[in-house]
Amino acid sequence: xxxxxxxxxxxxxxxxxxxxxxxxxxxxxxxxxxxxxxxxxxxxxxxxxxxxxxxxxxxxxxxxxxxxxxxxxxxxxxxxxxxxxxxxxxxxxxxxxxxxxxxxxxxxxxxxxxxxxxxxxxxxxxxxxxxxxxxxxxxxxxxxxxxxxxxxxxxxxxxxxxxxxxxxxxxxxxxxxxxxxxxxxxxxxxxxxxxxxxxxxxxxxxxxxxxxxxxxxxxxxxxxxxxxxxxxxxxxxxxxxxxxxxxxxxxxxxxxxxxxxxxxxxxxxxxxxxxxxxxxxxxxxxxxxxxxxxxxxxxxxxxxxxxxxxxxxxxxxxxxxxxxxxxxxxxxxxxxxxxxxxxxxxxxxxxxxxxxxxxxxxxxxxxxxxxxxxxxxxxxxxxxxxxxxxxxxxxxxxxxxxxxxxxxxxxxxxxxxxxxxxxxxxxxxxxxxxxxxxxxxxxxxxxxxxxxxxxxxxxxxxxxxxxxxxxxxxxxxxxxxxxxxxxxxxxxxxxxxxxxxxxxxxxxxxxxxxxxxxxxxxxxxxxxxxxxxxxxxxxxxxxxxxxxxxxxxxxxxxxxxxxxxxxxxxxxxxxxxxxxxxxxxxxxxxxxxxxxxxxxxxxxxxxxxxxxxxxxxxxxxxxxxxxxxxxxxxxxxxxxxxxxxxxxxxxxxxxxxxxxxxxxxxxxxxxxxxxxxxxxxxxxxxxxxxxxxxxxxxxxxxxxxxxxxxxxxxx
Amino acid sequence: xxxxxxxxxxxxxxxxxxxxxxxxxxxxxxxxxxxxxxxxxxxxxxxxxxxxxxxxxxxxxxxxxxxxxxxxxxxxxxxxxxxxxxxxxxxxxxxxxxxxxxxxxxxxxxxxxxxxxxxxxxxxxxxxxxxxxxxxxxxxxxxxxxxxxxxxxxxxxx
Numbered sequence: 097x098x099x100x101x102x103x104x105x106x107x108x109x110x111x112x113x114x115x116x117x118x119x120x121x122x123x124x125x126x127x128x129x130x131x132x133x134x135x136x137x138x139x140x141x142x143x144x145x146x147x148x149x150x151x152x153x154x155x156x157x158x159x160x161x162x163x164x165x166x167x168x169x170x171x172x173x174x175x176x177x178x179x180x181x182x183x184x185x186x187x188x189x190x191x192x193x194x195x196x197x198x199x200x201x202x203x204x205x206x207x208x209x210x211x212x213x214x215x216x217x218x219x220x221x222x223x224x225x226x227x228x229x230x231x232x233x234x235x236x237x238x239x240x241x242x243x244x245x246x247x248x249x250x251x252x253x254x255x256x257x258x259x260x261x262x263x264x265x266x267x268x269x270x271x272x273x274x275x276x277x278x279x280x281x282x283x284x285x286x287x288x289x290x291x292x293x294x295x296x297x298x299x300x301x302x303x304x305x306x307x308x309x310x311x312x313x314x315x316x317x318x319x320x321x322x323x324x325x326x327x328x329x330x331x332x333x334x335x336x337x338x339x340x341x342x343x344x345x346x347x348x349x350x351x352x353x354x355x356x357x358x359x360x361x362x363x364x365x366x367x368x369x370x371x372x373x374x375x376x377x378x379x380x381x382x383x384x385x386x387x388x389x390x391x392x393x394x395x396x397x398x399x400x401x402x403x404x405x406x407x408x409x410x411x412x413x414x415x416x417x418x419x420x421x422x423x424x425x426x427x428x429x430x431x432x433x434x435x436x437x438x439x440x441x442x443x444x445x446x447x448x449x450x451x452x453x454x455x456x457x458x459x460x461x462x463x464x465x466x467x468x469x470x471x472x473x474x475x476x477x478x479x480x481x482x483x484x485x486x487x488x489x490x491x492x493x494x495x496x497x498x499x500x501x502x503x504x505x506x507x508x509x510x511x512x513x514x515x516x517x518x519x520x521x522x523x524x525x526x527x528x529x530x531x532x533x534x535x536x537x538x539x540x541x542x543x544x545x546x547x548x549x550x551x552x553x554x555x556x557x558x559x560x561x562x563x564x565x566x567x568x569x570x571x572x573x574x575x576x577x578x579x580x581x582x583x584x585x586x587x588x589x590x591x592x593x594x595x596x597x598x599x600x601x602x603x604x605x606x607x608x609x610x611x612x613x614x615x616x617x618x619x620x621x622x623x624x625x626x627x628x629x630x631x632x633x634x635x636x637x638x639x640x641x642x643x644x645x646x647x648x649x650x651x652x653x654x655x656x657x658x659x660x661x662x663x664x665x666x667x668x669x670x671x672x673x674x675x676x677x678x679x680x681x682x683x684x685x686x687x688x689x690x691x692x693x694x695x696x697x698x699x700x701x702x703x704x705x706x707x708x709x710x711x712x713x714x715x716x717x718x719x720x721x722x723x724x725x726x727x728x729x730x731x732x733x734x735x736x737x738x739x740x741x742x743x744x745x746x747x748x749x750x751x752x753x754x755x756x757x758x759x760x761x762x763x764x765x766x767x768x769x770x771x772x773x774x775x776x777x778x779x780x781x782x783x784x785x786x787x788x789x790x791x792x793x794x795x796x797x798x799x800x801x802x803x804x805x806x807x808x809x810x811x
Numbered sequence: 812x813x814x815x816x817x818x819x820x821x822x823x824x825x826x827x828x829x830x831x832x833x834x835x836x837x838x839x840x841x842x843x844x845x846x847x848x849x850x851x852x853x854x855x856x857x858x859x860x861x862x863x864x865x866x867x868x869x870x871x872x873x874x875x876x877x878x879x880x881x882x883x884x885x886x887x888x889x890x891x892x893x894x895x896x897x898x899x900x901x902x903x904x905x906x907x908x909x910x911x912x913x914x915x916x917x918x919x920x921x922x923x924x925x926x927x928x929x930x931x932x933x934x935x936x937x938x939x940x941x942x943x944x945x946x947x948x949x950x951x952x953x954x955x956x957x958x959x960x961x962x963x964x965x966x967x968x969x
Contacts, residue, residue: 176911177909177910177911177912177913177948178910179910306904306907307907307909307910309912310903310904310907310909311904312912313909313912313915314896314900314901314903314904314909314912314915314919315847315887315888315890315891315896315900316845316846316847316848316886316887316888316916317847317888318912319846320849320913322840322846322849322850323846325844325846372841373833373837373841374837374841375833375834375837443947444911444913444947445849445851445857445859445911445913445914445945445946445947445948446849446851446911446913447850447851492911492912492913493911494849494911494912494913494914495910495911495913495947495948496911497947523850525853526851526852526853526854526857708907712907712910712950712953715949715950715952715953716910716948716949716950717949718949719948719949719951720947720948720949741852741853741854741856742852742856742857742945743854743856747945747947748949748951749942749943749945749951750937750938750941750942750944750951750954750955751938751939751942753951753952755952756952
């Protein structure tokens with residue numbers, strides 16, 4: 097095996113090849129103060145639920161005060177555009193009282209960072225954040241104790257500003273973190289005994305901070321997986337089946353082998369053309385002559401919801417309060433509706449990409465993935481390697497949205513790298529990205545509910561199929577309610593004709609669309625203004641707060657819907673955060689096109705760490721939500737994915753984007769999730785606004801022009 | 812058939828011996844190691860691969876290397892003057908007009924091309940000019956604000 101020095105140099109930080117346990121490795125990092133911590137009991141529970149590898153008992157992240165006073169936090173979380181690198185650095189700087197510029201986040205590298213199950217579910221700030229703050233408080237305590245000793249005073253007399261500890265009585269008595277750390281090697285395990293600051297005391301958090309990586313990204317210097325370069329690297333173009341479930345019967349690569357400089361590799365169903373020139377690799381791959389036997393999957397866009405209804409899995413009742421039949425007796429109006437939601441793609445602008453290199457002993461994989469540690473485990477298992485012989489390093493990710501929790505491309509690259517001993521780039525084409533995406537599942541919600549003469553909701557019988565229960569909370573105060581969830585989460589093996597997975601706020605957009613449309617239908621029937629109707633039925637103060645805030649922002653004019661004005665409202669809750677939306681639309685009754693003119697959002701997410709980052713996430717949610725609400729759906733026939741590129745899959749463009757007004761209600765309570773909540777209301781708020789303007793009610797997303805025209809005919 | 816193709820790349824005269832049918836996108840990314848120009852869709856729909864050819868915004872995935880013979884190609888790496896960012900780059904950073912950053916080079920190059928053609932665009936002109944550049948993170952309104960600001964800056968700078 098050729099262990100080129102160039103390559104070894106390139107893999108910077110490459111660990112020695114003998115087995116090194118994590119603790120030992122950290123020992124090699126040198127002096128300073130280390131605080132090891134565990135990112136939350138809740139994470140541990142979730143990992144166990146997801147049948148993930150057991151979390152390490154000792155710690156799964158640590159921070160280090162270097163001997164020069166700089167601070168690093170090593171975490172398995174990754175940055176995919178959501179701004180976690182910025183927000184976490186703010187938190188750490190604030191708790192430790194160091195300059196924000198002196199904090200570095202080391203993220204996702206499986207050799208440098210302790211195990212983490214992945215970056216999803218808006219968990220980084222709300223679950224990881226508090227543990228990191230507690231560890232920082234612990235580190236601060238250690239530093240203050242050291243300072244008290246050096247300055248010959250009591251800890252209580254000391255304060256810290258930008259990494260300088262000083263005596264409050266005599267500010268000339270001071271010492272820096274760098275001086276305190278110099279020559280030290282102190283290790284602590286955070287016991288969560290040090291008290292973190294009160295939210296009102298933070299100076300960096302709570303104030304808008306622009307993202308940390310702009311300069312690299314506007315100059316083209318930021319490196320994504322596809323930008324990695326190793327001497328002798330080859331691009332892989334793989335044989336792909338025509339449809340999901342197709343079995344490879346035979347493949348003839350004779351013509352492909354004639355392409356100059358190509359290397360053909362076959363390992364079972366993995367057949368690849370490798371070439372230093374990606375276009376030549378593609379040319380060779382296109383010369384493969386393969387026969388597949390396709391699976392018969394009797395489902396397409398035409399019969400999707402009948403098909404799903406016929407195959408409904410077992411239901412689990414997870415809320416049952418009061419007595420539905422009693423509620424139904426008391427109701428003066430009863431509403432029974434079925435809501436539909438099609439398959440939707442993640443479509444990050446960067447398709448799944450990975451580069452892998454095997455040096456004969458250790459596998460290094462640069463992969464755009466939300467789950468570097470699970471990728472490490474899978475690669476090790478599939479290739480029969482020890483886990484510590486596999487290193488996964490996520491460079492910048494060109495968007496994830498849940499889709500890059502799946503890391504098939506990293507496994508493919510690693511397999512090919514092991515087979516050839518050469519650096520291999522697997523960079524999926526857009527067509528491959530659409531084919532292998534784990535789509536947001538098509539789903540069904542059925543609601544039977546009723547109100548009394550006063551407009552109070554008195555019963556609510558909720559059934560959700562295939563979407564999971566996230567966001568299915570009733571939210572409203574209903575005495576008789578029951579919720580039944582059919583299927584587990586977002587996968588339903590053997591039913592969907594392809595893989596489905598977590599899509600930004602998984603299940604919640606589906607559930608919120610159904611609930612908030614149903615509530616709007618009831619409000620209209622009761623002849624009550626939709627904001628007033630909601631307030632009348634809410635007891636949850638956080639929901640009331642966001643709804644009142646957004647109504648004020650939009651200068652909501654009460655009235656019965658449909659008013660002809662085109663205003664809709666919806667509320668939701670996700671990842672511990674509450675949101676309320678109002679939208680103004682303009683429906684073209686001739687073409688069925690819906691133009692969203694303005695969206696107002698009020699969001700309450702506990703203590704907001706970075707209002708700038710949170711605002712940008714809200715804006716991104718509004719934008720992305722326009723797509724699934726109005727245009728996006730996968731066209732398919734059995735296991736064949738007919739959607740192949742952006743000519744037919746319409747994601748939001750500049751001309752679609754409404755004016756936006758967002759507001760964050762700051763609250764001194766633990767920070768909650770911010771990457772997903774503001775997307776969940778988009779379907780309902782647009783649908784309700786369409787109704788308000790036209791009286792047409794849409795119960796199925798995406799609300800394409802054809803469906804709008806159809807609904808208008810039913811008015 | 813390989814041919815010798817000469818052109819100007821980021822201000823320097825360059826020469827390659829390649830088949831003329833090779834796509835500019837891949838030649839930039841592999842031969843010249845200019846990885847700021849991104850693959851997004853390969854068929855000209857998304858704009859992540861946009862570069863300037865003779866000052867016009869062009870999709871490098873839909874342009875062959877043969878087509879750029881004798882022309883002036885500028886990529887995202889060639890936009891700044893030393894340490895000084897181009898006003899459009901600066902405006903993107905100043906407006907936080909990006910998230911994952913993958914579409915950003917293409918957005919910036921397309922915007923520079925747009926401002927080359929229309930130095931005083933209206934908001935509507937900018938929307939139309941940027942319409943076929945896709946962004947999934949949803950930075951659109953900030954991108955429009957950034958381009959407006961850059962246009963003003965470039966006008967005032969003259």
